[in-house]
Amino acid sequence: MSPRADAARNRARVLEAAQEVFAAEGLGASTEQIARRAGVGVGTVFRHFPTKEALLSAVLAARLETLADEAERLAADGDPGTALFDFLARTVEASGPKVAYADALERAGIGTDQVVAPVRGRVTKAVGVLLERAQQAGAVRDDVAVAQVFVFIHGASRAVPTIADDGVRAATLRMMFDGLRPR
């Protein structure tokens, strides 16, 4: 294994550890904790991500990457009338109650972040496709913009995962996104 491969592996491990730790402990978790979880020294964390901000950005970018993948897959495969709602449901259900995709989207929306920006473009585009198709299929109101869909994701992935009961959670999620449907 080349040294490069080793380094790349470490980077990935840190990123994964950071996701887990942030999800479990909130964004205030310490770098040491992340390093321990990744099985590396703190120095290694800082070698790959020069500041905590950078690490956070990378985590968020990774999350957005997943979102983009999901959205692109559904844009390719899915039934136009349901694909957007499938995407929304999956996205929110995949969020933990502590650190949700909400944070990813929130920061992505605010930050002029070099790392996050490009991925953000991808997600926006893919979700845009899902939205347009849903509107053409008459499943979503015509006056909804992509930005608003993100606001829905943000809100829902913050609030809905706090509901413990599976049935109630699913019903609430559906209700919240019903606001997007034509009346």
Next chain:
Amino acid sequence: MSPRADAARNRARVLEAAQEVFAAEGLGASTEQIARRAGVGVGTVFRHFPTKEALLSAVLAARLETLADEAERLAADGDPGTALFDFLARTVEASGPKVAYADALERAGIGTDQVVAPVRGRVTKAVGVLLERAQQAGAVRDDVAVAQVFVFIHGASRAVPTIADDGVRAATLRMMFDGLRPR
């Protein structure tokens, strides 16, 4: 002015400062900052609120108090068909993008907090009345429970205030709560 009155005034100033600072900087803001904003020494903050947790609880309780007042007022005065939605709109609009009522509700839901618990009862009751009336008036789906209304508030007050444009923000808010209306 008796010393008691002065102390009460100081307590109120600290509380107000805390709300402002938390809103501006997030929940991680330092006690010193709050003291400075309130124009008092750190010691005074700690005299009134013996831990940072206690201060946070007090801030949240104060917010819930406002919510309860609003809900009770609308339960007394308002048009059954619109009062709940008026309440939701006001509540969310009064939330800043950083620290929303969301946090108040989130913590109130989770924490076994002696300070927050009683107020929580009041809000739940008053919103329950608004909800019931709205359902009787046919403005809200019959299968909606109070807890779900709070989830909507939580989500919306986190996400919606991130929208800068007044018109878009209002429209998005309306859409999100449209999910509660019968189809």
Next chain:
Amino acid sequence: MSPRADAARNRARVLEAAQEVFAAEGLGASTEQIARRAGVGVGTVFRHFPTKEALLSAVLAARLETLADEAERLAADGDPGTALFDFLARTVEASGPKVAYADALERAGIGTDQVVAPVRGRVTKAVGVLLERAQQAGAVRDDVAVAQVFVFIHGASRAVPTIADDGVRAATLRMMFDGLRPR
């Protein structure tokens, strides 16, 4: 009751409270605690004892006062051969394991304290009498000086009260002071 009498009463209550609190919690106990125990405000404590040091001195002086009383009484009444040892036993037994007369003596020895100095003179004198008589009665070695008796009190009242068992404690105390007897 004249205001003077009131003030004097408060002074006495503070002093007593201070003794109790220092004994229970150690010398680090806070002024607030003492005030609470005395049933007065902190301000009153500071009116009577302008610094914590001053309060401490007063407590120590009061203790030394008690010692002096005891020593003088025994010098008047007691059997020359046993009076000194009676005095030592009482003094040490009256010490708690936390804050012993040891501290009083230690500080009295070191401090150039205006409050403590005069009482110190009284104790020294009275114990000196007890010592001299004991020596004349052949109960104590001739080469013992008063200062050394105080060292014995200091050490014993620090260490001996840590023994829980009454019998063992008494025996140990006796042994320690046996060092003062002629061989």
Next chain:
Amino acid sequence: MSPRADAARNRARVLEAAQEVFAAEGLGASTEQIARRAGVGVGTVFRHFPTKEALLSAVLAARLETLADEAERLAADGDPGTALFDFLARTVEASGPKVAYADALERAGIGTDQVVAPVRGRVTKAVGVLLERAQQAGAVRDDVAVAQVFVFIHGASRAVPTIADDGVRAATLRMMFDGLRPR
């Protein structure tokens, strides 16, 4: 020099500094002061000793370690009739007037401290040997138990070092321990 060795050296420096500072200023000395004396940052002190309690425990354990070494050496080498008294004299003379071995023993006796407990066993055992030998040699009363020897050490190391004059100090120490001799 490996980083481990350096770290160990720093740990030792901190421990040594703590001993000096505690001896000079009393147990209330601040962590900053200790750090300064050790020539390291505060963070380093806390890295090695996560609480002030832990640092204190370590200091006490180190002192007991020294005591144990001394006692074991004398148990191996010394003249049965004098070894115990040599040990006592050295121990007390090595104590400063501010923080004596007294504190170590006091705390060791009281605390259920994981750090101090094991060393305590060693000292007790070694002093037990010295005591038994002294008793067999007729130099110490038969009814003295090890616990009582520690009470003597405690008392003497608190009180005796307050005597400035070398001759008087030695004489007083001898007298105090003479209580242990048969009459």
Next chain:
DNA sequence: TATGAATGAGATTTCATTCAT
């Protein structure tokens, strides 16, 4: 490149002391 010890700024909290009432 990786490690983890060291750093020190900053956060929370306590407490002797002051001072307006």
Next chain:
DNA sequence: AATGAATGAAATCTCATTCAT
């Protein structure tokens, strides 16, 4: 004279970041 709220310096402890090995 008494009260207790206010003050702020100082103490303990945390953590992002640096750097010697």
